[in-house]
Amino acid sequence: MANVSVAAEWQLLHNRYYRKPELYPMRWKHIDLGRNKVACAPFGGPVAIIRDDSKIVQLYAESALRKLRIFNCAGIQLAETVWRNPGGRLIGMAWTDDQTLVCVVQDGTVYRYNIHAELLEPNFSMGKECFEQNVVECVFWGNGVVCITEANQIFCISDFKNPKSCKLSDPGIEDLPHCMVVIEPQYTMSGNVEVLLGVGEACVLAVEEDGVQRLGEGVLDGPLQRMAVSLDGKWLAAFTHDGRLLVLTSDLQKTILDRECESALPPQQLAWCGMDSVLLYWDDMLLMMGPDGDPVRYFYDEPVVLIPECDGVRILSNTSMEFLQRVPDSTVTIFRIGSTSPAALLYDALDHFDRRSAKADENLRLIRPSLHEAVEACVDAAGHEFDISRQQTLLRAASYGQAFCSNFNRERIQEMCRLLRVLNAVRSPEIGIPLSIQQFKLLTPPVLIARLINAHQHLLALRVSEYLGMSQEVVIMHWACSKITASLNIPDATLLEVLLDKLKLCKGISYAAVAGHADKIGRRKLAAMLVDHEPRSSKQVPLLLSIGEEDTALIKATESGDTDLVYLVLFHIWQKRQPLEFFGMIQARTQARDLFITYARCYKHEFLKDFFLSTGQLNEVAFLLWKESWELGKNPMASKGSPLHSPRTKLIDKAHSLFAETKEHTFESKAAEEHAKLLKIQHELEVSTKQAIFVDSSINDTIRTCIVLGNHRAALKVKTEFKVSEKRWYWLKVFALATTRDWVALETFSKEKRPPIGYKPFVEACVEADEKAEAVKYIPKLADPRERAEAYARIGMAKEAADAASQAKDGELLGRLKLTFAQNSAASSIFDTLRDRLSFPGVS
Incomplete structure (x- = not known):
């Protein structure tokens, strides 16, 4: 008997059973769907209701203020708010995928509410043309909307999360279409929304952003009054001008179903029930039609709203919420x-x-x-x-x-x-x-x-x-x-x-x-x-x-040990606080201070100088100034102007004065002072010689360059200014004269007085210049016989080398010299004779 009572609730549409259980008796009061605009969210979502201002209705005991009210599917009110939005009559409203209520008014303004009836900011518009032409109808899907204006122009917002309005192609019609549906972008070849318009001809206009197509010519024999697209975008259900229900492919190239309906008046609502049947609703009757068999009729004495779902249709009336669905196969078998x-x-x-x-x-x-x-x-x-x-x-x-x-x-x-x-x-x-x-x-x-x-x-x-x-x-x-x-x-x-x-x-x-x-x-x-x-x-x-x-x-940030976080905080505080306040914050925190100094050394010298000054680190400021002077030296423009007042020397002078403030940096102070003095002299030399070859060279190189250029007076001045020792002076002058191959001057210089460095540098300078004849002048003056022997050997004079070696009485020296002349048999014999005469046992 239980099986009989369950199946007794079913209706047979050809060979398929359908059932329509009541989900809820509605708990709201004094709600007449016929007097209101209604928006129902799919997947059992909320229901939004607002009085329809396009209809003349009798106000019972309710306020004259229009209220937007939101209910759940059982008619329990979730929220309400007074409708205060300007912009003209409300044209349409619907729920998006994320359950945001979208309302489009006559001037094209779009208002959004959450499920608690709270207005979401910002509002946005369908565009200037919509504002000027007035919206007359809109169709929603997922997260988008399409509107048509009084001028028969179509505008689209494809995603409310990125509300950019775009105008679709001009359909080129004079009268408003009988019906309008949308094929969602996910189901079109172009990936853009496609709008189907039922116009007063035996065809349908498919309007996209890049063109308009005429569909159904030769398939349709008259205009369509109502249309509904299946949830998968593949099929189109349509009600014709002469009272027939058509089911066609969405491109209108093939008719799947063509059946007579019981009324030639267009239904108020047309909806798919899953993928197996189509529902048509008139004032008092809901008609369900399938591919075959007699239609199923449901009679209502109150208005209803059809809410398509993936597996059926929810039917909302003033008193109940029902769910019309095909009976599952497993339920049928039982x-x-x-x-x-x-x-x-x-x-x-x-x-x-x-x-x-x-x-x-x-x-x-x-x-x-x-x-x-x-x-x-x-x-x-x-x-x-x-x-x-x-x-x-x-x-x-x-x-x-x-x-x-x-x-x-x-x-x-x-x-x-x-x-x-x-x-x-x-x-x-x-x-x-x-x-x-x-x-x-x-x-x-x-x-x-x-x-x-x-x-x-x-x-x-x-x-x-x-x-x-x-x-x-x-x-x-x-x-x-x-x-x-x-x-x-x-x-x-x-x-x-x-x-x-x-x-x-x-x-x-x-x-x-x-x-x-x-x-x-x-x-x-x-x-x-x-x-x-x-x-x-x-x-x-x-x-x-x-x-x-x-x-x-x-x-x-410092406790975390993450340098990126520390820098994030440092830069934030740097921008927000005064410099002295910022310096005080980081001074006590070693890691933050060190990271700041590392960064500022590379990019913010002036700010770093302020930091060091504020913390009394004058030596660090001096080092920065000194570094800046070297950086200036890389810029050719920095050396121009008066050599005594160049920017570089000023920086070094400042560094010298700062180093002088503390006893711990006496060396740096003296070095900076001498650097500035040298830089000034080098500037003077470049000005007098008109050759940019002195600045940033060492004292030795400066003296050597002066001698090479023949400016001995300038070389002596540098020697005197920087207290260059006599030994260094002789070394520099000897090799400088050899570089210029001024052998006469070199000989004269050697005879001025006994050189403090001896005559060995004179010999080496001549040998390096490959002037053996000049070297011979100085070798005899070498006091050490070993040095004489080696010097003679370097210029290839074997006999003289042997004589000097014999005076030294050094067996090891004789062996080295013999190896030097190994290729010369005559020279080798000289060393052999000398060995025999002196009877050195270790020479062979």
């Missing part, structure tokens, strides 16, 4: 009148088992080969049921059959129980989200949880997340932010305890994000208290900066 399928027998076996009848065992034996399929059918049918008692009975039947079915996945029933608990929880009238199992799978659990928390159903969202094994962080975060917003009168310390009690439930939760929300609504002290609990410095430090806690941010 509850169809006279069914003897294994699933039906298993369901019947449970009834016999409950009544302790032996017939239960008989049924099980009959279906044992198909027991697996019977159990699966019962589980699947339970998932499609809205009636909780019927869900329980079907799952009990599945569990009863599973006990005798060894190869059935035992987790399947547990999964279905878990899923149905979630669905039943959100279907309760207080929540009012009547999702079917197919809708739930398409929507996905994360989206459902997001919708619950947006509706401030945090406790249920938390329990669902926990039950489905999902992260609870997003729920707790949203609850915390909402709690802060709603608790403006609660003291910070009290509210902090409440928040921490819940936030600690979720490991790794972002305290910084919650603190950021607190700061955003003006609770800076609470934000500072919250951010102190954030363990991740990378999130903690930026927020501390944003709420003005620079000192704390610098401490946390």
Whole structure:
């Protein structure tokens, strides 16, 4: 009998069963859908209602003020607000995918509300032309809208998150179309929205951004009055001028269905019921038509609104919310009148088992080969049921059959129980989200949880997340932010305890994000208290900066050891604070100070000088000035002007005076003084010689260059100014004269007095210049016979080298010299003779 009562509620459309259970009796009062504009969100979303100002209606006891009211699917009011938006009559409204209510008014302005009837900023416009021409109709989809104006121009916003209005091609029509539908961008070849216009001809205009096409010519025999596109964008249902229902491919090239309807008047609403049938609604009748068989009629004495879903249509009336859907195959096999399928027998076996009848065992034996399929059918049918008692009975039947079915996945029933608990929880009238199992799978659990928390159903969202094994962080975060917003009168310390009690439930939760929300609504002290609990410095430090806690941010950044974070804080404070205040903050923190100095040495010399001056580090300022003088030297323009007042010398003079302030830098002070003096002399030399070859050379090179240029007076001046020793002076002059090959001057210089460096440098200078004849003049003057011997050997004079070596009486020297002349047999014999004469044993 149970099977008969279940199937008695079904209607047969050709060979397919449909059912229309009531989801909720509506709890609202004094709502007449015929007097209002209504927007219903798919997937069991909210219902928005506002009085239709295009109709003359009788105001009962309600206020003359128009109110936008938002209800759940059970008619429980969620929010309301007074409609104050200017811009003319409300043309259309609809819910987006993220459950934002979008309202388009006559002048093309778009207003958006959340589920709590709060106006979202900013508003935006469809454009100047829409404002001038007035919008007369609009069609919504997902996250976009298409509007047509009184001038028959079409405008589109394809994504409300990036609301840029674009004008589609001019359809070139004089009268407004009979109907207008949209094929969403995801289903078009071009990837852009396509608008289908039913005009007063036997064709349909397909309007896109880059052109207009005429579709259906030769297929249609008259204008279309109503159109509806299937959810997959492949099919178009249309009502013709002569009262026929057509189903065509969306490109209108092929007719799939052509059936006569019972009225030639265009239906008020036309909608797809899943993918198997089409619904047409007139004032008192809802007609369901399929490919074959007689249509099914439903009669209403009140207005209804059709809400297409992926697996059926929800029907909203003044008094109830119903769901018209095709009966799932698993349900049909169990509850169809006279069914003897294994699933039906298993369901019947449970009834016999409950009544302790032996017939239960008989049924099980009959279906044992198909027991697996019977159990699966019962589980699947339970998932499609809205009636909780019927869900329980079907799952009990599945569990009863599973006990005798060894190869059935035992987790399947547990999964279905878990899923149905979630669905039943959100279907309760207080929540009012009547999702079917197919809708739930398409929507996905994360989206459902997001919708619950947006509706401030945090406790249920938390329990669902926990039950489905999902992260609870997003729920707790949203609850915390909402709690802060709603608790403006609660003291910070009290509210902090409440928040921490819940936030600690979720490991790794972002305290910084919650603190950021607190700061955003003006609770800076609470934000500072919250951010102190954030363990991740990378999130903690930026927020501390944003709420003005620079000192704390610098401490946390340096404690983290992350140089990037320290620099972030330093640059932030640098911009916000006065220099002296900034210097005071970083002086006591070694890491921050060192990082600042490292950066400023490369990019901010002047600022770094101010820092060193403020902290009394005069020597560091001096080093910076000295470095700047070298940097100036790389710029040719810096050396121009008076050599005594060049920018470089001024910088070095400043460095000298700063070094002189402290006893610890006497050497640097003296070096800077002499550097400045040398630079001045070098400038004078470049001016007098007109050759830029002196500046930045050493004292030695300066003297050598003067001698090479023949300016001996200048060389002597440099010698005297810098107290160059006689030995260094002789070395420099000897090699400088040799460089210029002025041998006469070199000889004269050697005879001025006995050279303090001896005559060896004279010999080396001549040998390096490959002037052996000149070298011979100085070799005899070498006092050490070893030096004489080696000098003679270097210029190839073997006999003289041997004589000098004999005077030295050095056997090792004789051996070296013999090796030097190894290629010369005559010279080698000289050394052999000398060896024999002196009888040195070690020479061979």
